[in-house]
Amino acid sequence: MEEFGVKRFQMLERFRWMIATRLTASVFVFIIYFFVKKFSVFNFPFVPFAACCFLEAFVNQPYSFITKRVKALDYLTYLHLVFDLILISLIIHFLGGIEFAFFSVAYPIIIVLAAIMLSRTACYTVAFLSSVAYASIVSLEFYKILPHVPLFGFALDGLHQFGIVAANILFFYFVAFLCGYSTDMIEERTEKLEQEKRFSENVIATIVDGLVILDESGRIKEANNAIERLSGFRRQELVGVNIADKILKKGTGDKFLKALKVLSEGSDLRDFEIFISSKDGNDIPMSINASLLKSPTEKPSIVAILRDTTKDKLMDKLKTEFVSNITHELLTPLTSINGFIVMILEGKAGEVTQKQKEFLEIVKKQARHLKGMIESMLDFSRMETGRLDLYPELLEVESVVAEAVSDMQPQIAEKEIKVSVVAGKATPKVLADRLRLQRAFGNIFGNAIKFTPRGRAIKIAIEEEKGFVKVSVCDEGIGLAKENLEKVFERFYQVDSALTRVIGGAGMGLAIAKEIVEKHDGRVWAESEGVGRGSTFIFTLPAA
Amino acid sequence: MANKILIVEDDLPTVELLKFTLQSEGFDVVVVYDGISALRTVEKENPDLILLDVMIPGVDGFEVCQLIKHNIKLMHIPIIMVTAKVRKEDRQMGFERGADDYISKPFDPIELATRVKKFIDQRTPGTVKPPEGEKR
Numbered sequence: 001m002e003e004f005g006v007k008r009f010q011m012l013e014r015f016r017w018m019i020a021t022r023l024t025a026s027v028f029v030f031i032i033y034f035f036v037k038k039f040s041v042f043n044f045p046f047v048p049f050a051a052c053c054f055l056e057a058f059v060n061q062p063y064s065f066i067t068k069r070v071k072a073l074d075y076l077t078y079l080h081l082v083f084d085l086i087l088i089s090l091i092i093h094f095l096g097g098i099e100f101a102f103f104s105v106a107y108p109i110i111i112v113l114a115a116i117m118l119s120r121t122a123c124y125t126v127a128f129l130s131s132v133a134y135a136s137i138v139s140l141e142f143y144k145i146l147p148h149v150p151l152f153g154f155a156l157d158g159l160h161q162f163g164i165v166a167a168n169i170l171f172f173y174f175v176a177f178l179c180g181y182s183t184d185m186i187e188e189r190t191e192k193l194e195q196e197k198r199f200s201e202n203v204i205a206t207i208v209d210g211l212v213i214l215d216e217s218g219r220i221k222e223a224n225n226a227i228e229r230l231s232g233f234r235r236q237e238l239v240g241v242n243i244a245d246k247i248l249k250k251g252t253g254d255k256f257l258k259a260l261k262v263l264s265e266g267s268d269l270r271d272f273e274i275f276i277s278s279k280d281g282n283d284i285p286m287s288i289n290a291s292l293l294k295s296p297t298e299k300p301s302i303v304a305i306l307r308d309t310t311k312d313k314l315m316d317k318l319k320t321e322f323v324s325n326i327t328h329e330l331l332t333p334l335t336s337i338n339g340f341i342v343m344i345l346e347g348k349a350g351e352v353t354q355k356q357k358e359f360l361e362i363v364k365k366q367a368r369h370l371k372g373m374i375e376s377m378l379d380f381s382r383m384e385t386g387r388l389d390l391y392p393e394l395l396e397v398e399s400v401v402a403e404a405v406s407d408m409q410p411q412i413a414e415k416e417i418k419v420s421v422v423a424g425k426a427t428p429k430v431l432a433d434r435l436r437l438q439r440a441f442g443n444i445f446g447n448a449i450k451f452t453p454r455g456r457a458i459k460i461a462i463e464e465e466k467g468f469v470k471v472s473v474c475d476e477g478i479g480l481a482k483e484n485l486e487k488v489f490e491r492f493y494q495v496d497s498a499l500t501r502v503i504g505g506a507g508m509g510l511a512i513a514k515e516i517v518e519k520h521d522g523r524v525w526a527e528s529e530g531v532g533r534g535s536t537f538i539f540t541l542p543a544a
Numbered sequence: 545m546a547n548k549i550l551i552v553e554d555d556l557p558t559v560e561l562l563k564f565t566l567q568s569e570g571f572d573v574v575v576v577y578d579g580i581s582a583l584r585t586v587e588k589e590n591p592d593l594i595l596l597d598v599m600i601p602g603v604d605g606f607e608v609c610q611l612i613k614h615n616i617k618l619m620h621i622p623i624i625m626v627t628a629k630v631r632k633e634d635r636q637m638g639f640e641r642g643a644d645d646y647i648s649k650p651f652d653p654i655e656l657a658t659r660v661k662k663f664i665d666q667r668t669p670g671t672v673k674p675p676e677g678e679k680r
Contacts, residue, residue: 328599331628335650336557339565342653348568371650 011073014117019064022084025109026057029091045149048094056087077117081126084110089133094149097141107134108175115179123183127176131169138165210286210306213293216264218242218257221301230286230308232279243304249275249283256288263292263302276306285309323381330374338367365410376508379439383515390433390519394544397430397437397462397469398423404442405460408449416455424463428543432520437541440516443509444473444524444537451477451535468522468540480528480535488526489514510537517541547664548572550591552582552608553626554600558649562595562626565653566660579603583611586618593663596643598627598634606641613642622663626651 030053037046063080070076088106107130114126140146204211205225213222223238231238231247238246244253252274259272269290275283290304341364343349345357352360382389398421405412405419412419430437448458456476463470480488489510517524517539528535549566553559554577563573574589576582579602586594594612598605605625612618625638628649638646644663647656 328628336561338650339561339653
């Protein structure tokens with residue numbers, strides 16, 4: 001069905017061309033004739049010749065009208081070509097018949113037309129008809145059945161004529177052969193190209209993920225079936241429209257267009273999370289990957305793949321719920337463990353000896369440690385699924401630091417570490433989630449305590465720097481090698497596993513801290529003079 | 545007469561801990577292990593305070609809380625949610641359903657006892673109490 005439509009469309013294109021050519025040719029022949037008649041010695045009748053030209057031009061017009069309405073275009077074309085043939089034969093007759101030297105030019109024009117419009121077979125048919133028409137004119141005039149219109153005023157003798165007739169007919173067939181052959185070749189090539197084009201179109205259409213091709217401003221140039229399915233819009237409705245206006249959820253389009261800027265910097269856009277709004281008003285979560293399609297002739301375009309992440313989101317949700325449930329299961333026994341220890345330590349269950357108290361304190365500390373790890377796990381899973389939601393409030397960083405330090409007091413006291421906090425005067429407030437920020441700082445500070453030997457100092461400084469509040473935690477601990485400065489923030493990274501075994505930890509603390517700080521649009525990094533020379537962990541938060 | 549506290553909790557060790565903590569503070573303790581018996585017992589025992597876990601069999605803690613707070617005869621009873629659901633949304637949900645306080649697990653028993661005492665002491669004689677003889 002589709003194919004037929006395409007073919008017909010192509011045919012109609014060709015007809016339009018042919019009709020225009022024919023009209024031009026009629027006018028052109030007439031003008032040439034006019035000048036030749038006026039300025040040369042040739043003397044041929046005006047009326048029949050002009051009539052032929054006008055008839056051709058006249059028939060040409062309804063032809064264009066009919067082609068749009070008739071299904072069997074092939075037959076119509078045949079009909080018209082035969083009509084052309086007859087008219088040309090008439091023109092030739094009135095231009096001197098046998099004497100006319102341009103037989104070999106006039107008929108091949110129709111043969112070429114047949115090749116362009118129809119097929120190889122049509123070429124030969126037209127060549128045959130031309131030969132018949134030509135031979136008839138010559139013989140009819142030669143035997144004086146048809147009156148000869150003298151051009152130069154002489155007629156060549158019959159034998160000589162026969163050679164010319166045969167040569168001309170051979171020439172017709174030669175033209176038919178050449179045209180037919182090239183038509184076939186061109187058709188074959190076109191077919192091949194079409195096939196390739198169709199193949200790539202089918203590939204694009206069959207891709208499960210949505211695919212759009214945009215120009216640099218985000219206007220849709222092409223969209224595949226999946227996009228139609230996902231958005232509910234037809235392709236025709238989308239092409240030419242900016243993606244921010246039609247597919248993407250209202251108000252998020254600018255974000256996407258802004259994100260596309262990375263393409264001009266030479267990198268790809270990956271896993272860009274956004275919602276699309278379908279025609280019936282549903283918002284569907286999508287992940288977009290986009291890259292730049294460079295072309296030597298055209299402006300570069302953007303190829304964007306949109307993947308429906310509804311299922312992923314659901315899985316994420318299930319995962320988070322699962323972790324949340326597991327956490328619950330883990331925290332429940334911890335509750336009674338911790339609680340009973342507290343009660344025993346309080347002496348509510350009878351006298352406790354000094355030794356028992358000492359041991360119970362250890363159990364209690366371990367229980368708290370366990371609780372911390374479980375909570376980290378929860379945070380970690382939320383980070384993984386990108387569901388670490390913030391509840392920001394205006395707060396002073398000093399208060400967060402002070403709270404974290406007082407929370408860590410037992411560890412600080414145990415290792416006899418001297419902690420000093422230096423806060424700049426009138427440090428601006430920041431907009432941050434208090435609990436998360438406390439955890440981020442706590443993790444960094446806890447890390448410093450862990451790696452600082454007994455009796456040494458940790459200096460905490462809070463200051464303002466270029467619109468940011470900068471917090472640095474400087475320890476006199478084991479320090480870091482240069483190549484580890486960035487690695488320490490990676491998940492599950494342990495600088496030295498032997499050391500960690502002594503100190504404990506799952507390598508999540510700094511990764512979590514980094515995630516939290518970055519979620520607040522801040523930055524976190526580590527500085528160190530080298531192994532054994534202490535290290536400084538610094539993070540910044542934008543001042544509110 | 546000692547104040548009566550209803551504990552709704554399905555984890556036995558936790559129940560033991562709560563019982564021990566509250567009894568050593570001199571409270572009477574009634575324990576149920578699921579949501580439905582919680583609702584039944586509240587009407588029967590008319591406790592002075594409820595310690596309510598969220599993840600309990602049957603009707604969950606949030607619903608129990610809501611049902612009690614929507615009952616004109618029972619709405620005066622303070623409810624403290626005790627749960628390991630530590631997310632802020634859960635906490636929010638608890639308060640939306642009418643919980644008076646929220647203690648997250650693992651809790652410090654001493655702190656819990658203090659909070660319970662605070663709620664009991666706050667109950668001034670003017671507080672609405674169900675009329676006598678309403679028991680069925």
